[in-house]
Amino acid sequence: MKKIYTLFSALCLAAAAPGTLSAQNNFKLVEESVSNPDNTPAPVYPVPSERQLKWNETEFYAFFHYGMNTYTNEEWGSGMERETVFAPTQKPDPKQWLEVAQKAGMRGGIAVVKHHDGFCLWPTKTTEHCTRNSSGYGKNVDIPKEFAEAARALKMKYGFYISPWDMSSPYWGKKDSNGNYTDEYAKLVFLPQCAELAKYGDDQFEMWFDGATGGEHAGGYGSYTSSQKRTIDNAQTYYDIPNLRDSIHNLLPNVIMWGVGGEARWIGNEEGYSGQTCWSMGDAESGNEDAWQWAAGESDAKSTKGWFWDSRKNNEAKSAERLFQMYLETVGRNATFLLNLPPNKAGVIDQSLVTIMEDLGNKLKTRLGTDLAKNATITANTTREAMGKGNYDAKNMTDGDKNTYWAAPDGQNTAEITLEWSTPQTLRYVSLMEYIKLGQRVKKFKIETSEDGVTYTKRATQQTMTTVGYKRIIPLNGSTVSSYSGSGIKAKYLRITIEDAKACPLLHTVEVF
Known part of the structure; x- marks a missing residue:
């Protein structure tokens, strides 16, 4: 007031x-009464939508590349495979896929239900190139149905990958007598397929669209032959993307439409890392602090050599230690981490990969599971005035509530936050989370530790400590490669200094491990 x-x-x-x-x-x-009775900080635009916030909170989730390519040992099919080639050696088990992901510490998964070859893992009405025409365990398999049901049972988020490019369809890339592309593929195949997938549940969190638009791999189906390569020159128009966005968002209010929705961005690589400077606006690994649209980064990466399981080769799975490093360099750098776990010909995650995922989950629990900040006294050298229902105290950063936050006063773009323990602690990681509902702000910060509260030593000097965003995890020894090695850092005090911000900084969580 x-x-x-x-x-x-x-x-x-x-x-x-x-x-x-x-x-x-x-x-x-x-x-x-005035317009701002709680003294709430003004937003720094752009800010995320509610569905973008919910998507970001998924943090770490699985990709499941499974389909016709699993049985041809190919990464890219031709679209000319017989439907009976899809022949699981037992009934595929999407619940097992998600259980493995959950053991690895993931919060959800995205199932590939149609890759570029056009084969659909459900009995769709849009094409004969689907499981309706498979045989044995593959006949009438409905992966989207079982995947959605399993996700709900396990209380995990779920979504589907559907390739806009379809090498099996005679409509894809088709031109009329004047040499113009027809709209038959979008109207008769692609948009109806997306609508069918939407009916598997309005609680989907992401629908994933690849950016491939034809080229050297494009084969054909029916009247086409493998030598007829087709491309399109404008995906936005050809796939009727504006109509797709509106239609799917009406059916799935919380879904992020990756690749076409303008709501999230590809981080720029498939290697499991983002930039140490990483804005939730702009593009590529580092983003752009001056971009006008919120588009947080997603890093998709492989746990094995290929996207699909190849029974002919050594799949060369990455170690749990390497995957933990990738976690620090994605989730720990303001991006989400989409890690591929390819099911094998039996329709399950291979035991060799299961063992690695269990190891990864144990590492996440051991290394980032016990928050020492909860037992510390936390203070800030500057705090926004509490008014009305507004409370911006430093204690909000360690209360475990994402909806409460510490804030500096208007015009104050720097601050010091100090944690003190009654006895010295062994410290290895610091995790910071901005209150991004009101925008991303922090531009530069540093972390120091002390044994006596007088003499401080700067830590993680090899790390570029610029942005925070949704989440930033700093290994105090400065290395994501050997972040857990050594004896850790003994300290009784830890100080976080925000040296620059776009506006008064806001943090809702500080964790120390």
């Missing part, structure tokens, strides 16, 4: 309280 003085007339005062009037009696303290 803003307090203001209002002059009342002597007549009114006399009527209310007869008696001798004085100059002091001519003023009365009253309270008037």
Whole structure:
């Protein structure tokens, strides 16, 4: 509330309280509501939508590349494979896929249900190139149905990958007699397929669209031959993307449409890292702090040599230690981490990969599972004034509530936050999270430790400590490669100094491991 003085007339005062009037009696303290009664910080635009926030909170989730290519041992099919080639040696088990992901510390998964070859892993009405025409365990398999049901049972988020490019369809890339592309593929195949997938549940968190638009791999189906290579020159128009966005968002209010929705971006590589400077706006690994649209980064990466399981080769799975490094360099650098786990010909995650995922999950729990900040006294050298229902105290950073946050006053773009323990602790990681509902702000910070609260030593000097965003994890020894090696850092005090920000900084969580 803003307090203001209002002059009342002597007549009114006399009527209310007869008696001798004085100059002091001519003023009365009253309270008037103002537009910002809680002293809430002004947003720094752009800011994320509610569905973008929910998507970001998924953090770490699985990609499951499974389909016709699993049975041809190819990364890219031709679209000319017989439907009976899809022949699982037992009933595929999407629940097992998600259970393995959950053991690895993931919060959801995205199932590839149609790759570029066009084969659909459900009995779709849009094409004969689907499981309806497979045989044995593959006949009428409905991967989207079982995947969605399993995700709900495990309380995990889920979504589907559907390739816009379709090498099996005679409509894809088709031109009329004047040499113009027809709209038959979008109307008869692609948009109806997306609508079918939407019906598997309105709680989907991501629908994933690859950017491939034809080229040297394009074969054909029906009247086409493998020598007829087709391309399109404008995916936005050809796939009727504006209509697709509106239609799917109406059906799936919380879904992020990756690749076509303008809501999230590819981080720029498939190697499992983002830039140490990483804005949630712009493009590529580092983003752009001046970009006008919110588009946080997603890093998709392989746990094995290829995207699909290849039974002919050594799949060369990455070690749990390497995957933990990738986690620090994605989730720990303001990006989400989409890690591929390819099911084998039996339709399950191979035991060799299961073992690695269990190891990764144990490492995440051991190394980032016990938050020492909860037992510390946390203070800040500057704090925004609490007004109305607003509370911006430093304690909000360690209360475990993402909806409460510490804030600096307006015009204050620097701050010091100090954690103190009653006894020395062994420290290895610091995790910071901005209150991004009101925009990304921090541009530069540093971390120091002390044994006596007087002499401080700067830590992680090899790390570029610029942006924070949704989450930033700093290994105090400065290395993501050997972040857990050594004896750790003994300290009784830890100080985080925000040296520059776009506006008054806001942090909702500080964790120390």
